[in-house]
Amino acid sequence: MPRFAANLTMMYTEHAFTDRFAAAAQDGFKAVEFLFPYAYPAKILRQLLADNGLVQALFNAPPGDWNGGERGLASLPGREDEFKRSIDIALEYARVLGSKKLHVMAGLTQPHQGKAQGQARQRAVYLENLSYAAHLAAAQGVTILIEPINTRDIPGFYLNRQDVAQAICAKVAADNLQVQFDLYHCQIVEGDLAVKLRRDMVRLHGGIGHIQIAGVPERHEPDVGEINYSYLFELIDSLGYQGWIGCEYRPRAGTTAGLGWLKPWLK
Numbered sequence: 001m002p003r004f005a006a007n008l009t010m011m012y013t014e015h016a017f018t019d020r021f022a023a024a025a026q027d028g029f030k031a032v033e034f035l036f037p038y039a040y041p042a043k044i045l046r047q048l049l050a051d052n053g054l055v056q057a058l059f060n061a062p063p064g065d066w067n068g069g070e071r072g073l074a075s076l077p078g079r080e081d082e083f084k085r086s087i088d089i090a091l092e093y094a095r096v097l098g099s100k101k102l103h104v105m106a107g108l109t110q111p112h113q114g115k116a117q118g119q120a121r122q123r124a125v126y127l128e129n130l131s132y133a134a135h136l137a138a139a140q141g142v143t144i145l146i147e148p149i150n151t152r153d154i155p156g157f158y159l160n161r162q163d164v165a166q167a168i169c170a171k172v173a174a175d176n177l178q179v180q181f182d183l184y185h186c187q188i189v190e191g192d193l194a195v196k197l198r199r200d201m202v203r204l205h206g207g208i209g210h211i212q213i214a215g216v217p218e219r220h221e222p223d224v225g226e227i228n229y230s231y232l233f234e235l236i237d238s239l240g241y242q243g244w245i246g247c248e249y250r251p252r253a254g255t256t257a258g259l260g261w262l263k264p265w266l267k
Contacts, residue, residue: 002233002265005031005057005244007212011255018048025052027256028266033058033246036066038089042096049097056099057244058145058180058210061090061133063105072105074133074146075126075158087133094142101210101243103145103180104133106158122158127172134174145209147180150188153219160189162196169206178209182248187216187227194235201239211236214249221249223261233265 006012006029012020018040024032032054037045049056064070064079064086073083090102110122134144148165149157159165165179179200183193190196201208215225222229236245251258 002236002245003031003243004029004262004265005033005055005246007246007248008032008034009036010248010250014254018044021048021052021054023255025054027259028262029054031055031057031244033244033248035060036062037093037097038062042093045093046096046098055244056097058101058103058246059090059093059097059099060103060105062086064107070107071149071154071157072107074104074129075107075110075122077110077121077125080125080129083129084132087136091137091140091142094137095140100141101143101145102133102137103147103210104130106146108154108156109158126158127168130168130177131172131174134172134177138174138176143176143178143209144174145178145180147182148185148189149182150185152188153185162186162190162200166200166203166206169203173205175205177205178207180210180212181208182212182214183227183229183232184212184214184216184219184248193227193232197232197235197239201241208241210243210246211241212246212248214247219250220252221258221261222247224252229261 006024008020012023015023037059063072073079073086094102106126137144146159146165148159148161151157151160169177169179186193213222213229215222216227217225
């Protein structure tokens with residue numbers, strides 16, 4: 001059966017952040033994920049997880065100046081030292097929270113990308129930074145994840161396609177570098193979700209390390225929109241996926257009121 005993690009950045013926003021852990025546990029979730037934990041001491045978050053019997057499924061490494069519009073550091077030339085510091089911070093949080101998955105955001109395509117030399121430089125920085133992060137994370141059993149994101153939600157995001165992400169993993173060739181397959185993003189950019197799940201679930205280098213869901217096109221509950229999630233959940237099961245499925249969507253109304261889609265799977 002699929003195992004679902006509540007995304008506490010998008011869900012339960014009717015509660016203060018530190019109260020969302022209890023709300024998710026009360027609704028039957030056994031794991032949570034969120035974008036960034038860094039506004040809170042790791043020990044406080046660890047206690048909230050323990051108090052509510054929750055697993056930390058995933059969070060993101062520091063993304064640069066988020067409020068200023070940055071969306072990751074991994075591919076940005078000239079920011080390598082800052083990227084390395086961000087990985088140090090993230091891995092310390094992962095150690096305290098017990099998280100074994102860390103999403104490293106690629107960042108935005110740089111203005112020089114119209115020139116072949118600039119394109120090559122950004123790709124080289126991305127590969128070097130991912131190799132560094134994967135090597136460092138391996139020492140504590142953490143998997144680094146990269147995620148293709150649609151450019152409607154994040155205009156100019158550097159990584160958009162599943163095949164490109166898998167090719168990057170193959171190039172880096174680290175056992176603990178995988179792709180975070182968000183079905184919402186993939187449907188918007190590419191579609192053909194079932195074929196891509198079958199193609200990419202298990203690879204020598206790469207594969208699918210984490211899955212996220214949301215309805216398309218509004219990014220609400222997965223029982224509304226153009227994706228047949230019941231079919232895909234059964235397919236994911238049949239492919240032997242053992243990880244968490246992150247519910248990274250914006251509830252149409254109250255979070256708990258919109259969880260009718262989840263109840264059959266909790267049984």
